[in-house]
Amino acid sequence: MAARSESLPLQLQPRAVRLRDFLRDLPLFQKLLIANTALVALGTVFGYWFTRHYATQTNAWWTVVVGVSSVAVSLLINSVILRAALSAIEPLRQTVEQVRRGNRSARVQRPFFSDPDLDRLGQTLNRLLDTVEVQQHELEAQLRRVQALSAAVIRAQEQERRRIALELHDEASQALTAIIVGHRVIDQLEDIKEVRKQSRALRELTAATLDDLHRLIVELRPGLLEERGLGPAIRWHASEFSHRFGIPVQVRVDGLQERLSAEIETGLFRIVQEALTNIARHAQAQHVRVLLQRITAEIMVVVEDDGVGFDVHEVRTEADLPGLGLIGMHERATALHGMCCITSHSGVGTRVEVHIPDSLAGVCAEAKEEAVDGKDSNPGS
16 A cells, blocks of 8 residues: 555645545444445446447347356455455454463554454453553562562571570570479588578579560560550560660650550561561660550551661562561551551661551541430430
């Protein structure tokens, strides 16, 4: 078509292009209607011309030949027209077949003899395939992330078991061994003063061992969290942290007169616990600040230190996932339909900020609405 338009005079080329585009953009029904109308018109003109010039010379055999030839030419031209018009469906069929065979990159290409309705259908199919491909990539990336996180969680569980076993061995086991040895020594003593001295030392060692076991049990599941709530549990854990590591922790709790749901309290406590553990292991901080505050319909938790800081992106992307604690805090916040933002710079310190929707606020609002409705329905009460 381009070669034909180049062979036309310059003044006719724009018209030819416009006519070509006009005919190509017509719906399939109109294309078939125009083509068949043109075919019937040409047949009529040819029949009129043939009858006028050769009617006196025709015989039966010639009439049969002309009739058969006209039908054959009509069928041939109609088949060409239909094949050209219906070729707009072929790209759709080919694309669907390729996708069915697993070729996710297949897309519908616009044919030369196109149709506006089929073009829109092809564009819609292409957009649908693009969306499916993007979602497939996202699902694959999410699956890889879940697999890596699952493997890291298993490693973390093993490390935690190893830590607990070491603490039991280094503290409880050795202390119990010392108590047994002390009793054997007492059995061999005859001086009552020495017996009392050894007995007092064994009592102190037993009390210290019980304290260590109690601390280990509380780290695994703090009973104070269930008995008194999130605020007192965080204050107690901060006090234990300061006593154990010598880092002062300032705790501020605002607006938590009512208890939160058990799920939110446990999740936020674990986030604070993990943040303080990271500070003890890596931050080299001199001061720590913990803020727990209810703001309108959300709970905000901030854990901030003045330590050495780190590159958050680098820690998250290392192959052996040393930033599992960071990932765990994000996962806990996401499980509570909230968000966790960690900002840190070398030499500046680290800030962990968590925002969680307060389900209690919605419950209180509904209760207030029910109370107001009850008063309105019983004005005389």
